[in-house]
Amino acid sequence: MFTERSGLIVWFSDLKAATKQLERYGSVHFISKRLHYAALYIHASKLEETVKQLQKLPFVKKVERSYRNEIKTEYSSNMPDKTRFYTL
Incomplete structure (x- = not known):
């Protein structure tokens, strides 16, 4: 049912060009404006x-x-689970 996907981290220098062109290669999950990278999911094949x-x-x-x-x-x-010792 689901296709096999792989994740890529793409480091870029131009934010405007990245937001326009990266969608051609896969689904863009996240773009960091401050650190200049994008998380991109593509088909594994x-x-x-x-x-x-x-x-x-x-x-x-x-x-x-x-x-x-x-x-x-x-x-x-x-x-063993220690959460019962720390409850009030």
């Missing part, structure tokens, strides 16, 4: 060719891959 196209843009400084989908999100607790 087109990851390599999209990175190459983004690096060719004149306003792009650096493109980094996000490892968010590779981080384990299921946690197991081997220690």
Whole structure:
């Protein structure tokens, strides 16, 4: 049902050009005006060719891959729950 997506962090120098042109390559999740980066989600099958196209843009400084989908999100607790000791 859901397509496999990969996240990219795109560092740029021109905010106006980035907001207009990055939407062509995938869905823009967040743009930081102060730190000049954008979080972008693209199809995982087109990851390599999209990175190459983004690096060719004149306003792009650096493109980094996000490892968010590779981080384990299921946690197991081997220690007992201590919240009952701290309640009023």
